[in-house]
Amino acid sequence: MDRRHFLRAGAGVALAPAIWACGEASNNMVQAGPRYEMPLESEPHERTLMQWPVNLDVYDRASLRHVQRAIARIANTIVRHEPVAMLVANADAASARSLLAGEVELWDIPTDDLWCRDSGPTFVRDASGKLAVAHIRFNGWGNKQPHANDALIAGRVAERLGMPLIETGLVGEQGGVEHDGAGTLLAHASCWVNPNRNRMSQNEVGEKLLQALGGKKMIWAPGIAGKDITDYHIDALARFVGPGKLLIQLGDTIDPDDPWSVSGHETLEILQQSTDARGKRLEILRLPDPVDIRSAEPDFVASYVNYYVCNGAVIAAQFGDTAADGRAREMLQALYPGRTIEMIEIDAIGESGGGIHCATQQQPKA
Template identity: 40%
Template sequence: MKTEHDGERPGISRRTLLARTGAAAAALAVGPVLGGVQPAMAASWRVPGEDESHRRTWMAWPSSYTIWGNLLSKIQADIAKLAKEVAKYEPVIMCADGSSAASQARTACGSTVTVISSIPVSDCWMRDTGPLFRIDDAGGLDAFGLNFNAWGENATTFYGLPASAYDKDRTVAPKVAAYGGAPFAKASVVGEGGGIEYDGDGTLMATESCWLNGNRNPGKSRSQVEAELLSRFGASKMIWLPGVTGQDVTDGHIDGTARYIRPGVVMVQLAGAVRPDVWTANAQAIRDTLAAATDARGRRLQVLTIEGPDTLPRIQAGKRAEFLSSYMNWAVTNQAIITTQFGDTAKDAAAKSAIAAAYGRPVVQLNLDNLYGNGGGGAHCVTMQEPNR
């Protein structure tokens, strides 16, 4: 096992700076590991890279006024827009919280998106709440969950939301797996799918700020967390990256800054002029760490870079520093990459060209300002792929 370097409600943005709570650092709540932990499966199982073939994409329809307040309809509009785009390239199943929400989602998303009401959801962040699907060489499929605890209970610490607001999302993973006919197990660590990147070929990368955090994995060492993640993902090497603690509700998820394109190739977004200094420095540190890294196969990583936008012309000046201005938080589909555009014409075009060249697939850029701004998450955060086998 190898390791590399050792009017609108303000309270719902997943990346609102902690300063808005009136403290430079918060005492973060500790969430328990959910019960029923099972041993990790055999090493022949692996989570495929996102560039591999998908059976479908899973999403979740937001319908909680407790969480979103008056912004709910705007977030729903962006979720519907994204779901309809993903459905052009692969099937989409949208989980909705009951028959009324399902009816609303069907009207908004149209007939190309399959909406089900049998899996109750609290919110839209399927990347963090859903299961990680695995395959093996014999054509098997199973899944595991990362014991979602509302980002280390930061939803309560940051925004004052009751812990019960996310009760349904804490049980989404096994229900999605069961719908797909996949045996399910719970990992012995707590985290989120957006907090880890995997190439499907033996290598993981993640930020220490998410996983080695007392609000998720109190009392666990880095080696313990690493061993469990490697075993679950069917990987043999972890690249630990610097992160940012206490500046957003996720504690610095990796999927807004660095992503695998394919085994041996990663892309990093260096911050544009609108990002606060803490994120600018962190992006450069992640780039530098990856440039010096090798993967599980001994390959020196090829590190591609793009730059974030320098301006957000559609966003009020006072809200720009909190906006998730990340092209990286894209959704991979079987035939296209779906990301965002921010209205910075030159940077939008450069990012689209670079991502298309890296993947060899068309890139679709959507205006998802409400999701990325008021929601603080993006296309990757609200989608979870189920692989073909």
């Protein structure tokens, strides 16, 4: 399960923000909770933020239009359930508006690509309910893709909303960490403890993540560095659906010739041996991969768990495998009772190496 292959990202990559230097590590690290914490995605939202992709150093013109249509399809689905703000420079607003529902608001914030989960703001909340943005600096997944505009998005959103921007000392992406809303964080070390983002030990990175997101316990799995542009984000493999409860998409048996299968099962074994921040064993639910999918692209990301939870709905991908799509719908409905399950075709985004969760970012209600 390849997360995002390298498209046309060889040229014109912007310089990364400074990478903080520091120097092994326990797998499950515990720390007292700080002032701010990141709410669970399923808590009420003020709005969803998304980014309009425009960069022709990343896509050719035909691919870009396909990806834009898929982004519009996601936004037009979410806006039936909650407000959506599309980040797009005024120069590109007419192109965006031609595909977006009238209810989708356009914010004049320039973008490069669509991955708002990674380059967008990480919202955190204090005990009084006041929101802030924890500034996890985006550097194009380790300077692998142009990101001159995307690197500035978190700060620009914080400024527009009048929110504090809290320095975390971290370079990385929110798609690379999962949280359960009760103090437990999960990540692949390959995309955080990596000199292309942070020159620190695993313990040091973990401490900063716990501080940034309000966590109390860090669960690390190794992941894989260098096989895809993200260095293996966790949100294509496993998601917390609630305190101590995980959904993982993984086949029953290990394919020794498939590094994603080997790594995924290694993550699963660690999770099976881990406890959450409350000291309880994790509850782990399994969902199989689809098989008979529409896309023939070898690096296509067919991840059901890369779904997005918004007010009253779960927005998930369907891939054309009727049986597998049906199982995913049933599982999501059981996990999120009372919410509408919206399964939509986003193949152009899967062919770009991501999914619906990667393309969205929630702003919690204060």
